[in-house]
Amino acid sequence: MTSQAATATTVFAVFMLATVVLGLAAVRGRTPGGGIADWSVGGRSLGTVLIWVLMAGEGYTSFSYLGAAGWGYNHGSPVLYVIAYMSCGYAIGYVVGPTLWAYARRHGLVTITDMVAHRYGRPWLGTAVAILATVCLLPYIQLQITGMGVVVSTISYGAISLNWAYFVAFAVTTTFVVISGLRGSAWVSVLKDVLVIATLGFLAVYVPLHYFGGYGPFLDRLTAEKPAWLTLTGHGGSGLGGAWFATTSFLNSLTVVIFPTTVAGYLGARSADTLRRNAMLLPFYNVLLFVPMLLGMAALFVVPGLKGAESNLALFKLVVDSLPAWAVGVIGVAAALSSIVPMGVFMLVIGTMWGRSVLGAVPALAGRQDRQKVAAQVVVVVAGALALLMTYTRPDTLVRLSLISYEGMAQLVPMVLIGLVWRKLTLWGAVSGLVVGGTLVCWLVFTGHDPLWGVNAGAPALAVNLLVALAVSRFGPRTADLRPDDEVLAADPGPGGEPEGPGGALSVPGATLGND
Structure with a gap:
């Protein structure tokens, strides 16, 4: 092992140890043996800062360092859809987040599957829904494992193999998630965000100055030599034009607010006002996403000719040979934590959904939050181990599933959002729309029709989903009315941001809160 590799590897090891310690410290002072609510949503006690870093952590995955730079390198401007949909999603979340939080708090729910089953x-x-969400989330766990493996192997100058790096990702994440749950992920997010802001801020200044003499010369050269990268269709005839950009940004902004990991962040908040403040602050974090996108385009001139998956290393190719090993190690740690934090939340959410909605139906677990928590923790380990095994043996299987993750989860929008605010959406209407929309999006994606006529395939599938749901609700079989004890919730909190109404609940006019 070279001295550079030893230095970078030591820096990485120290920070990984600090990550585990920080994650475990999150449960210090908490009541031992707490139930699944305390583990999965932090006892609904997280304030503005922890919710902000946690939900920002979900948006800053290994994609921020690898995929965003790779997209910038291969295509250019189309990658800006990430900033567009996340910012729009935060705006929608200003309304949706408090609504879901209020509904879940009133009825003691801790996952999106709980909400659907109750509604x-x-x-x-x-x-x-738990099975569907698991199929959509498992690929993200594998992608984070793969992303961290690539980062660690690169920043260690090849001293740490990909296989060992994959295992480290799994081991570190599983350790603190199983023990400390959502609160541990939030605490680790603080360390991650400090490093992300520091490293991306540094690279935003360093790379243009070091390689081009400043932003002016870099942008002049980019516009003169690579103008295709500054168009919406991007370089290489990708077909990612204006219609694709608009429909993808719209679809993903709707999907992100009901994505199970986002909902976990909502439900961990202390109050509805915490979520509203968070929705206003999160877009500022998106500014950092411009950095890897621009650096990916800067790499076109510094390391030309990167092909395929190698282009995802465009950002690291710029820094490995020009920065001291300790700095490379710190940047690698920031990228690694950008894999660990979202991976931890994905694993946590899968465990909670299965602990509550699948295994929770077993008589021995029904109504026992302590036992459901243990079952969820076991599922966390199993889900992570399955993703790790697939990474080693069949890496392409889950990657192919990732193609439909967002488009597939988008098909839950009518069932979840419309179902909460429109009481006339029936069970069979919601289910029929989900089945038709999900089937259509799978067919379009796996037959190579995405984009469809330049439009994101998930958008027409969602439109058909909505039409079917409304038609079946209007003309299809009727179901029983709401139970007498079901009440409509109020949208605005009472004094101090606390719920008003019977049982301490917030509500949304017209919302239905129980059986059809």
């Missing part, structure tokens, strides 16, 4: 009065529906 439509069918436990089997929660199980079905």
Whole structure:
């Protein structure tokens, strides 16, 4: 091992140890043996700062360092859709987040599957949504494992193999998630965000100055030599034009607010006002995403000719040979933590959904939050181990599933959002729309029709989903009315941001809160 590799590897090891210690310290002073609510949503006690770093952490994955730079390198401007949809999603979340938080708090719910099962009065529906969400989330766990492996192997100058790096990602994440749950992920997010802001801020200044003499010369050269990278269709005839950009930004902004990991962040908040403040602050974090995108385009001139997956290393190719080993190690740690934090939340959410909505139906677990928590922790380990195994043996299997992750989760929008604010959406209307929309999006994606006529395939599938849901609700079989004890919630909190109304609940006019 060279001295550079030893230095970078030591820096990485020290920070990984600090990550585990910080994650475990999150449960210090908490009541031992708490139930699944304390583990999965932090006892609904996280304030503005922890919610901000946690939800920002979900947006800053290994994609921020690898994929964003790779997209910038290969295509250019189309990658800006990430900033567009995340910013729009935060705006939508200003309304949706407090609504979901209020509904869950009123009825003691801790996952999106809980909400669906409660809203439509069918436990089997929660199980079905848990399975669908797991299929959509497992690829993200594998992608984070793969991303961290690539980062660690690169910043260690090849001293740490990909296989060992994959295992480290799994081991570190599983350790603190199983023990400390959402609160541990939030605490680790603080360390991650400090490093992300520091390293990307440094690279935003260093790379243009070091390689081009400043932003002026870099942008002049970019516009003169690579103008295709500054168009919306981008370089290489990708077909990612204006219609694709608009529909993808719109679809993803709707999807991100009901994505199970986002909902976990909502439900961990102390109050509805915490979520509103968070929605106003999160877009500022998006400014940092411009950095890897621009650096990916800067790499076109410094390390030309990167092909395929190698282009995802465009940012690291700029720094490995020009910065001291300790600095490379710190930047690598920031990128590694950008894999660990979202991976931890993905694993946590899968465990919670199965602990509550699938295994929670087992008589021995029904109504026992302590046992459901143990079951969820076991599922966390199993889900992470499955993703790790697939990374080693069949890396392309889950990657192919990732193609439909966002488009597939988008098909839950009518069932979740419309179902909460429109009581006339029936069980069979919601299910029929989900089945038709999900089937259509799978067919379009796996037959190579995405984009479809320049439009994100998930958008027409969602439109058909909505039409079917409304038609079946209007003309299809009717279901029972709401139970007498179900009440409509109020949108605005009472004094101090606390819920008003019976049972301490917030509400949304017209919302339905129980069985059809």
